[in-house]
Amino acid sequence: MKDMTKKCVLIALLVFMATGVILAEDGYRLWLRYDKITDSGKLKQYREYLNGYWLTHNSPTMQAIRDELKMALPGLLGTQVPEVSSLSNGILIIGKPGHPELQSLNLTSQLRDAGSEGFVIASTTLNKKKVIVIAANEDAGLLYGVFHLLRLMQTHEDIKNVSVTSVPKIKYRILNHWDNLDRTVERGYAGFSIWDWHKLPDYIDPRYRDYARANASIGINGAVVTNVNANALVLTPAYLEKVAALANVFRPYGIRIYLTARFNAPMELDKYETADPLDPKVRKWWADKAEEIYRYIPDFGGFVVKANSEGQPGPQNYNRTHADGANMLAEALKPHGGIVMWRAFVYDDKVPDDRHKQAYNEFVPHDGELKDNVLIQVKNGAIDFQPREPFHPLFGAMPKTPLMMEFQITQEYLGFATHLVYLATLFKECLDADTYAKGPGSTVAKVIDGSLDGHTISGMAGVANIGTDRNWCGHPFGQANWYSFGRLAWNHELSAEEIAEEWIRLTFGNDETVITTVLPMMMASREITVNYMTPLGLHHLMGRNHHYGPGPWVDGGRPDWTSVYYHRADSMGIGFDRTTSGSNAVGQYFPTVAEKFNRLETCPEEYLLWFHHVSWDYKLKSGETLWNALVRKYYEGVDSVRWLQRTWNSVEGRIDPDRFNQVKMLLTIQEKEAVLWRNSCVLYFQTFSKRPIPEGLEKPEHSLEYYMKLSFPYAPGIRPRW
Ligand code: BDP
Secondary structure, eight states, X not given: OHHHHHHXXXXXXXXXXXXXXXXXXXXXXXXXXXOOOOOHHHHHHHHHHOSOEEEOSOOHXXXXXXXXXXXXXXXXXXXXXXXXXXXXXXXEEEEOTTSGGGGGGOHHHHTTTOTTTOEEEEEEEETTEEEEEEEOSSHHHHHHHHHHHXXXXXXXXXXXXXXXXXXXXXXXXXXXXXXXXXXXXXXXXXXXXXXXXXXXXXXXXXXXXXXXXXXXXXXXXXXXXXXXXXXXXXXXXXXXXXXHHHHHHHGGGTOEEEEEOOTTHHHHHHOOSOOOTTOHHXXXXXXXXXXXHHHHOTTOOEEEEOOSBTTOOOGGGGTOOHHHHHHHHHHHHGGGTXXXXXXXXXXXXSXXXXXXXXXXXXXXXXXXXXXXXXXXXXXXXSSSSOSSOOBOTTTTTOTTSOEEEEEEOSOTTTTTTTSOOOTHHHHHHHHTOBOOBTBTTOBHXXXXXXXXXXXXXXXXXXXXXXXSSTTSSSSTTHHHHHHHHHHHHHOTTSOHHHHHHHHHHHXXXXXXXXXXXXXXXXXXXXXXXXXXXXXXXXXXXXXXXXXXXXXXXXXXXXXXXXXXXXXXXXXSEESOOOSTTTTXXXXXXXXXXXXXXXXXXXXXXXXXXXXXXXXXXXXXXTSOBHHHHHHHHHXXXXXXXXXXXXXXXXXXXXXXXXXXXXXXXXXXXXXXXXXHXXXXXXXXXXXXXXXXXXXXXXXXXXXXXXHHHOOOTTOTTOXXXX
């Protein structure tokens, strides 16, 4: 018998060694790893408080909670934790405040402002029994509460005296997938789309559920599953059936599904002669379509629309306004409770004097004209998801309209899925920026959470970085960007640093050395990328179309798709003059901000060349000339990537070898690409400045011609038709 056991163990070991299935840390589990608690004191405490759990009622969401606890608790505690059905000592109770057993706790008043998603977690005594209670008005809140408690345990927090009340600050917390029906992902760098349209609705990939779990765990409550460059086919019955199957998986996790609506769908699908939003037949088509969609998906969330932008059809094709278009769709969705997220990322085929100004010019006149179920979805900056942009001037400028934020989680302009760039610092920079719309303290965050102007609906969207890669996001650190987007959409007051620390603990464990080493890497990473790509306010210098690598020389064709349009380098200096004597984009900001940006002396250096054309010999605050400072930034960027490499190497052995090596290899690529950016930009700008690279800096390895000739025809994520 003994021999038999030995044999079994040996076989198991061999299988495991051959497949690596058990131990391989491939990143699939994201931040929901549920490995056994390594701190013995905490383990003891958690076991004491969690020797059973009681779900006081049943529903699909309660079943999702049960499934999660069944997986998480034995993993974290290393022991089976039974489900119980009555009050006893040391259990977790999950229920609504009205439940007879919970009434003595007076949770109803605590949950008065918690809505359907907020929750309370409290360690308390009920009927002389020591318990932890998770209470919420609705099941979705209970689910969020459970994930919160699990996170406290994963990060080794005390739960003995736990007392948490948490309510989301933003109502619609949504991932935007730029996924096409053929499974390519526009600007996606983590494989193909996770939506397997061909096999849906009959084949439900287990990933769909894990995706929903991951989102729910960070409070994301919506998914737009199709690309903003929309395909009308998704609105046909064959596809709606597939969408409904996804919605069924998401529903217990509190996630609603949304679709992108192609504005001329009545023409493309049903041969209508027009898609004019004021045409009664067109309006009826959309009303009928909405009704049809809700027959398939009773809790359908609504539409995202990209109209009259980059060739997409829209109301302007019929001399109608964005408001006409948005209101038509809003009216169709209204009876069913759906919303329209109408994007402000617009620019038509006429080249503007300054693209920075276009969205503001097109939308501000329509403030107050939009139906109450329309949100205008605004990118964080006025151009296009650049490594650094000043906040979009629309924030604060449309007080009668709920404006929602659009961030880009996928790193289209920040090194794809190859560069380690923690984006929460970028998100926070924008959220914390002060618009001065109603005096000091009118932050972008207050505009979008609705508190500044008293809106009841609010939203934050993030363009997803998710694909079929085993680790979902391509780069192990890309997961931190998905994670931090969700956490900030729930509570924009969290700091980038606390979210990073949380994520490191969840992702790599609670080893303090790992935390104190990796945290500074993450916190510095975005600035490092700005330095080797677009320092001092430069922007839009990337390669044409695929947006991979540097292309400061990109010229020809539509001017506002080139780099030279944005950097405007010449023998005198460099930068886009957006001051009152230039394009006057500064005039779109409120006076305090406008004045600060307008004056060379007060313009923050990180936005210098965004707003000013500055002479090469202009002295910066450091006393250095602009040329020397610019070059130095590029070099600093590369040096800092080398610092990232050294720092990462120092945690070898403290992180599983799989992910350690993966990040190490990616950092090698990042270093090479940072050098490519630096050398290309410095050599190119030198043709204008005619000044030397300061003494002591390593000389570029190749000539400018060499860099200009490099081509990357198969760079990932490109829009197929470009
Ligand atoms: C740009 C992307 C393009 C998107 C567009 C958008 O390059 O692929 O379609 O944004 O947001 O940055 O609509």
